[in-house]
Structures are given as C-alpha cells and as structure tokens.
Amino acid sequence: MNTSPPIHDKFIADADRQAQGKLKKTAKLVKCWRDSRSATRGMLSFYIEMVLAKHALCRGPKSYARCFIEAMDCFAKLRCQPIVDPFGISDAIGAVGRAGKLGDIYLGVRASLQLAIRALEAEERQRTPLARTLWKRVFNGSFHN
Numbered sequence: 001m002n003t004s005p006p007i008h009d010k011f012i013a014d015a016d017r018q019a020q021g022k023l024k025k026t027a028k029l030v031k032c033w034r035d036s037r038s039a040t041r042g043m044l045s046f047y048i049e050m051v052l053a054k055h056a057l058c059r060g061p062k063s064y065a066r067c068f069i070e071a072m073d074c075f076a077k078l079r080c081q082p083i084v085d086p087f088g089i090s091d092a093i094g095a096v097g098r099a100g101k102l103g104d105i106y107l108g109v110r111a112s113l114q115l116a117i118r119a120l121e122a123e124e125r126q127r128t129p130l131a132r133t134l135w136k137r138v139f140n141g142s143f144h145n
Contacts, residue, residue, distance in 0.1 A: 002090045008050070011086065015053035022058035023049075026067040033068075033112060036140040040108040042100030047083070050093050051075065054086055065120050072113040080106040112138050 016023040027049050034040045034048075048071075052058060055074050058067045075095070080102055082092035096102050119134035136142075 004087070004089045007087055007089065012049050012053045015056065018056070019058035022064065022067055023052050026058050026064060026071055027052055029064060029068050030071055032142070033139055036142045037108060039101070039104040042096045043105050044095060044097060047093055047095045051078070051083060054083060065123065069113065069116050069120060072109055072116060075109045076113050080109060
C-alpha cells in the first residue's frame with residue numbers, strides 16, 4: 001500500500017488535537033480490544049486511526065466508553081470495508097492485511113458493539129457489577145477495574 005507517513009501522521013495528530021487527545025487514547029482502547037481476541041488481531045492500526053480521524057469520532061464532550069462505542073459503530077457501518085484515503089495517496093485503506101480475515105473482524109466488531117452498548121447502559125443505570133461483567137466480555141476477559 002502506498003502511504004505518506006508524514007501526511008497521514010499529521011492528519012491523525014491534527015484530529016487528535018481537535019479531539020483534545022481522545023483520538024489516540026480511543027485508538028489504544030480499540031487496539032486493546034483487537035488484541036484481546038485471536039479473530040480480530042488482523043485489524044490494522046493504520047485503519048483504526050484513519051477511521052477515527054476521518055470520521056471525527058472523538059470530538060466533543062464524551063467519555064472514552066462513548067468514543068469506543070462510536071468507533072465500533074462506525075466500523076460496523078463500514079462493514080470493516082476499506083476507506084478512501086482523504087489524500088488520494090493510497091488506493092484504499094483496508095482494515096486487514098493480506099492474511100487478515102475480514103469476516104471474523106466484522107463479526108467481532110458487531111458482537112462487541114452490542115455488548116459495549118449494554119455495558120454503558122448498565123453504567124448509566126449504576127448497575128456497576130453488570131457493567132464490569134459486560135466490559136470484561138467486550139475485552140475477552142482482559143478488562144480490569
């Protein structure tokens with residue numbers, strides 16, 4: 001894939017500044033989610049960051065849980081399909097490399113999105129034990145209080 005790291009890095013850094021630092025931290029959450037399960041490990045970091053930046057998902061006053069849910073919702077709506085490079089440098093920015101299993105990643109996104117929505121709802125209803133249980137399921141047991 002053709003890329004221009006200085007241009008793409010500046011785009012992501014600018015989006016992170018506009019999100020007051022939440023974009024990079026949300027990307028780390030998504031990467032922790034990705035790394036917590038074997039079926040989703042093929043999702044590319046560059047794709048995650050570019051989707052977050054391109055769709056301005058982390059702007060405004062919202063929690064990291066909400067940013068995570070909005071990111072997962074965006075991946076689901078995109079069906080984890082490639083996105084158009086806003087600079088036209090690469091043909092498309094894909095979610096997976098050659099060996100990645102797009103279908104597995106998409107299924108993981110959809111399932112985790114539903115669990116994350118339920119976890120946030122439980123938090124908002126102050127049902128902390130349920131919220132913790134659901135977040136642990138989202139992060140495949142690797143979520144710690």
